[in-house]
Amino acid sequence: MAATTTTVPNAGPVSGSRSFLRKLREGDEIARIITFLFASTVVLVTILLVFELWHGSSLARHKFGFGFFVTSVWDPIAGDFGALPFIYGTLVTALVSLAIAVPLGIGAAIFLAELAPQKISDTLQFFIDLLAAVPSVIYGLLGVFIIVPIMREYIQPFLKSTLGFLPLFTGPAYGIGFFTAGIVLAIMVIPYIVSVSREVLLSVPRDQREAALALGSTRWESTWKVVVPFARTGIMGSIFLALARALGETMAVTMVIGNTPTISASLFSPGYSIAAVIANEFSEATGDLYVQSLIELGLVLFILTFVLNGLARLLIILTAQRGSEMGRT
Amino acid sequence: MKRFAGLLLVVLALAGMVWAQGALLINGAGATFPYPIYSKWFDEYHKKFTNVQINYQSVGSGAGIKQVTEGTVDFGASDAIMNDDQLKAYADKHGSGILHFPMVLGAVVPIYNVPGVNSALNFTPEALAGIFLGRVTKWNDPAIASANKGVNLPANDIVVVHRSDGSGTTYIWTDYLSKVSSDWNTKPGKGASISWPVGLGGKGNEGVSGLIRNTPNSIGYVELIYAVQTKIEYASVKNSSGDFVKADFGSVSAAAAGAAKDMPDDFRVSITNAPGKGAYPISSFTWLLIPAKFSDAGKRDAMKGFIKWGITDGQSYAENLSYAKLPKEVVAKELKAIDKIQ
Numbered sequence: 001m002a003a004t005t006t007t008v009p010n011a012g013p014v015s016g017s018r019s020f021l022r023k024l025r026e027g028d029e030i031a032r033i034i035t036f037l038f039a040s041t042v043v044l045v046t047i048l049l050v051f052e053l054w055h056g057s058s059l060a061r062h063k064f065g066f067g068f069f070v071t072s073v074w075d076p077i078a079g080d081f082g083a084l085p086f087i088y089g090t091l092v093t094a095l096v097s098l099a100i101a102v103p104l105g106i107g108a109a110i111f112l113a114e115l116a117p118q119k120i121s122d123t124l125q126f127f128i129d130l131l132a133a134v135p136s137v138i139y140g141l142l143g144v145f146i147i148v149p150i151m152r153e154y155i156q157p158f159l160k161s162t163l164g165f166l167p168l169f170t171g172p173a174y175g176i177g178f179f180t181a182g183i184v185l186a187i188m189v190i191p192y193i194v195s196v197s198r199e200v201l202l203s204v205p206r207d208q209r210e211a212a213l214a215l216g217s218t219r220w221e222s223t224w225k226v227v228v229p230f231a232r233t234g235i236m237g238s239i240f241l242a243l244a245r246a247l248g249e250t251m252a253v254t255m256v257i258g259n260t261p262t263i264s265a266s267l268f269s270p271g272y273s274i275a276a277v278i279a280n281e282f283s284e285a286t287g288d289l290y291v292q293s294l295i296e297l298g299l300v301l302f303i304l305t306f307v308l309n310g311l312a313r314l315l316i317i318l319t320a321q322r323g324s325e326m327g328r329t
Numbered sequence: 330m331k332r333f334a335g336l337l338l339v340v341l342a343l344a345g346m347v348w349a350q351g352a353l354l355i356n357g358a359g360a361t362f363p364y365p366i367y368s369k370w371f372d373e374y375h376k377k378f379t380n381v382q383i384n385y386q387s388v389g390s391g392a393g394i395k396q397v398t399e400g401t402v403d404f405g406a407s408d409a410i411m412n413d414d415q416l417k418a419y420a421d422k423h424g425s426g427i428l429h430f431p432m433v434l435g436a437v438v439p440i441y442n443v444p445g446v447n448s449a450l451n452f453t454p455e456a457l458a459g460i461f462l463g464r465v466t467k468w469n470d471p472a473i474a475s476a477n478k479g480v481n482l483p484a485n486d487i488v489v490v491h492r493s494d495g496s497g498t499t500y501i502w503t504d505y506l507s508k509v510s511s512d513w514n515t516k517p518g519k520g521a522s523i524s525w526p527v528g529l530g531g532k533g534n535e536g537v538s539g540l541i542r543n544t545p546n547s548i549g550y551v552e553l554i555y556a557v558q559t560k561i562e563y564a565s566v567k568n569s570s571g572d573f574v575k576a577d578f579g580s581v582s583a584a585a586a587g588a589a590k591d592m593p594d595d596f597r598v599s600i601t602n603a604p605g606k607g608a609y610p611i612s613s614f615t616w617l618l619i620p621a622k623f624s625d626a627g628k629r630d631a632m633k634g635f636i637k638w639g640i641t642d643g644q645s646y647a648e649n650l651s652y653a654k655l656p657k658e659v660v661a662k663e664l665k666a667i668d669k670i671q
Contacts, residue, residue, distance in 0.1 A: 075517070075523070076495075259531070
């Protein structure tokens with residue numbers, strides 16, 4: 001297609017002077033329609049997903065109603081199903097993983113973007129990207145064979161003897177459970193936080209740093225008080241990407257969480273997550289109610305992700321506003 | 330040009346052979362436990378009868394029952410018999426029944442990790458049920474110690490490990506516990522996945538054995554094949570005749586022979602807790618689920634031929650792959666039952 005000199009490519013609303021046919025010939029309209037179709041498939045898939053989950057779980061939804069969310073019995077033989085322990089396990093492991101991964105990940109990103117020499121930063125970034133590409137079953141194996149024994153022999157007894165007065169660190173130390181699952185998840189999501197946060201920090205305009213330095217701030221002050229707040233929205237984004245990964249992770253979690261539907265204040269207790277129970281029980285689930293209850297769990301996980309993502313958006317909007325207000329004063 | 334025509338003929342002939350092979354493609358799906366021997370059988374059978382090609386997906390017993398009921402496969406396979414509701418669902422959909430054919434035998438064995446204990450342990454049914462119900466909580470509990478005189482059992486808490494994924498192995502294990510403990514029978518009962526009173530869940534045989542290896546004072550259960558192939562020490566279990574029996578080909582086949590006398594005509598029998606000297610109590614058949622009516626005569630004849638071969642000549646492959654052979658009585662009865670396939 002030869003670009004004509006008379007028409008300027010127009011990305012915005014189409015000007016009325018050009019006929020539809022001509023736009024078609026120039027390719028703009030074709031490109032618009034094709035990319036629109038691509039974009040709408042994303043929406044379509046989401047809608048179909050929700051529809052299938054909703055439709056496929058109708059029997060379970062009618063039988064258990066809202067009680068599905070608040071009962072903790074999961075008995076395939078008696079046909080009693082409740083999602084509470086799985087929701088609890090999913091949230092707790094995701095929170096533990098974020099509590100560990102966020103400070104570590106952002107700290108590493110600040111070092112890589114602001115303090116490390118270019119060469120070291122690029123090399124380390126290569127390794128971090130590599131980590132993000134490791135399949136989750138490998139992290140699961142790492143968890144089972146290395147982290148679980150270390151947790152049982154050293155970390156859990158240590159936490160019990162020092163912080164044992166907290167209900168978080170009580171009960172027998174099996175090595176597996178919420179805490180270990182959280183740690184394995186943290187290892188898995190750190191690369192996401194580091195990678196995205198580093199990019200965001202690097203994209204902060206140079207003027208911002210120079211202005212801060214010119215005003216007499218130290219390197220650290222310019223980083224912490226100017227660069228990081230400037231990149232806050234992007235860093236938040238990286239955290240929520242990590243959260244989404246942690247909520248949906250299946251293989252690595254099921255290998256170290258203990259696969260027992262319990263609700264316990266203790267992080268040492270074995271638990272279960274929504275994704276893990278679906279993967280474990282779906283293939284051998286017999287009877288409509290059982291299968292539909294598992295599908296409803298899928299729906300619950302979808303809702304959970306949806307709500308948390310919504311909250312994340314809200315938080316980003318709020319902090320962005322506060323950031324700009326801070327900028328003005 | 331002549332050469333080209335010759336080439337064309339060769340290609341056509343080859344395509345014809347491929348097509349002829351594809352003409353009798355039989356699809357099955359089901360249990361993962363017999364998959365190693367089934368795939369060996371299908372392979373050997375195809376070598377003998379090149380016009381029959383059997384595909385098998387090891388998707389799990391439950392999924393096998395589901396798929397054969399829905400009619401998406403020609404036959405199913407399961408470690409658990411279809412219950413009456415499932416049989417009715419099949420009959421309602423297809424207007425004819427489904428037949429069970431035992432193919433080989435397997436067993437489930439208790440494995441454990443107790444520091445300081447190197448000798449093989451003995452378990453009574455009461456001890457196993459008590460441990461898995463969460464009532465026997467210490468290794469030196471009299472329920473365990475009384476069957477293990479001379480073994481220095483520690484006073485440590487028992488960590489119970491079970492399968493987290495739905496599985497025929499769990500079905501056999503809980504079927505046994507339901508038979509030996511009335512409390513277990515009322516709750517939690519038997520099934521491929523159940524609501525466990527205590528314990529940690531591991532995914533697959535490897536998940537359970539991994540957890541046990543890593544967790545001191547733990548006990549769990551795996552398939553006999555898995556324990557044999559990975560050389561894990563496993564315990565003897567007291568059978569209903571009062572003997573402590575360790576699972577092996579002989580003791581598993583003995584359990585089947587004990588049950589063969591009262592074998593029902595539809596072969597839907599559980600042989601856990603089977604009586605008889607030297608019978609290992611946590612044994613089970615694994616079944617092929619064959620529709621009683623085939624619409625395709627070619628498939629029907631091929632299926633009949635395969636079953637006949639599998640329960641006779643095919644049995645010679647069993648022990649190499651760590652499965653126990655069918656007892657003669659059962660084979661004789663099955664050979665007659667093959668005629669029911671129409």
